Amino acid sequence: MLMRYWGRKPIELIDELLTEVTDSTVIDPFGGAGSIVLSALRHGNRAIYLDINPYAWLVAFVNIVSIDAEEFKRKSEEVLNNLVIIRKRTLKSDFLYYSNGKPFWKKRSVDRVSQFFTTDNFRKLYSILKSIDNVNASPEVKIALYGAFCSSLFKASKMKRENAGSWGVPSYWIPESHKEIDAIEAFKSEVKRFFSYFKSHKGYKIGEEVKMQIGSSLSFNYNKNHILFTDPPFFDEVQYMELSFFYWVWLRESKFRNVARYFLGKNITFRISYEMIVNPNKGINYDKYLEMLDKFLLRTKRIKRKYLLFHYDKKDFMRRVISLTRERWKEVKIENFEIENQRNIGPRGGKKYVLIYS
Ligand SMILES: C[S@@+](CC[C@H](N)C(=O)[O-])C[C@H]1O[C@@H](n2cnc3c(N)ncnc32)[C@H](O)[C@@H]1O
Secondary structure, eight states, X not given: OOSOOTTOOOHHHHHHHXXXXXXXXXXXXXXXXXXXXXXXXXXXXXXXXXXXOHHHHHHHHHXXXXXXXXXXXXXXXXXXXXXXXXXXXXXXXXXXXXXXXXXXXXXXXXXXXXXXXXXXXXXXXXXXXXXXXXXXXXXXXXXXXXXHHHHHHTTTSTTOBTTSOSOOOSSBOOOTTXXXXXXXXXXXXXXXXXXXXXXXXXXXXXXXXXXXXXXXXXXXXXXXXXXXXXXXXXXXXXXXXXXXXXXXXXXXXXXXXXXXXXXXXXXXXXXXXXXXXXXXXGTXXXXXXXXXXXXXXXXXXXXXXXXXEEEESOHHHHHHHHHHHHHHHSSOEEEEEEOTTOOOOSTTOOOEEEEEEO
């Protein structure tokens, strides 16, 4: 996949589970980076993507949607040629605290996103963002440019360690041996990567083959004839919205929302409080999580064919999830998987998966 995101389930497993699903419409309402939607499309289905997180939507968009590689290349050159360095130093309301005054669960040393950047890189990044705003391109290419910008943020930040991977934000802290890359170089190298992905991967037509939406899966109107296939957030401590905030505070200062409105037909917001996740600082414990899951199960119970894929490491809590699903969906089947050689997802790196289907 072109843009990474936390908590992606093994694509081989998804592909295998979807082999028999063809010529249907598959909906993934906890869509994340879009791997389930992509797999469904590759199996000859139409697909609907939904996620509450606008940053996830952006990631999924560039991973899935057909984007003109040559136009993307030309426009990214324009972005760099038109750069005007803007002397700014901070982003608006970028503090790593909830409105109740409690810090983000993953916050370690730093108080606000702006502090992750040197003055030089901050100005360069801000200028690239404004230059993307001003470029006249198709909406698909504009979204891809914002995507390439986001992909360069981590590398250009003080979270980047020397000789360490180019992607992360496991938590909000600055390692002692950080070594950020020049922001313009980081953007250029992301542009290269994006170009070769668009050139070599088949993208899908938005509207015709795939629908891309932002919203809550707890209040979505489901069609009972579509196939539900999804992996809801679990309790493995991956804080999707919190971690996406790092990107969102930048996107919020650009015209990204206007361009996204072109596809969504409505304004988008970053509703951190609607997220289904266990997070003590937000006041969401396991019981509250189960209440939210229950809402989702009730809402989807009429769908004829439905699959839930969970990654977990707490066995007892998994049992509670299974019995709740059984109560709501009635006849359910359970399959357990343990995947070796799997990239660690949660902090404890559990490799256990369960598929609940009905
Ligand atoms: C486990 S991830 C999905 C990963 C995805 N399958 C992938 O390949 O990247 C769960 C997703 O659920 C989203 N989410 C959490 N609460 C939600 C809600 N109420 N409605 C819709 N999406 C939600 C999170 O933003 C996150 O992207």
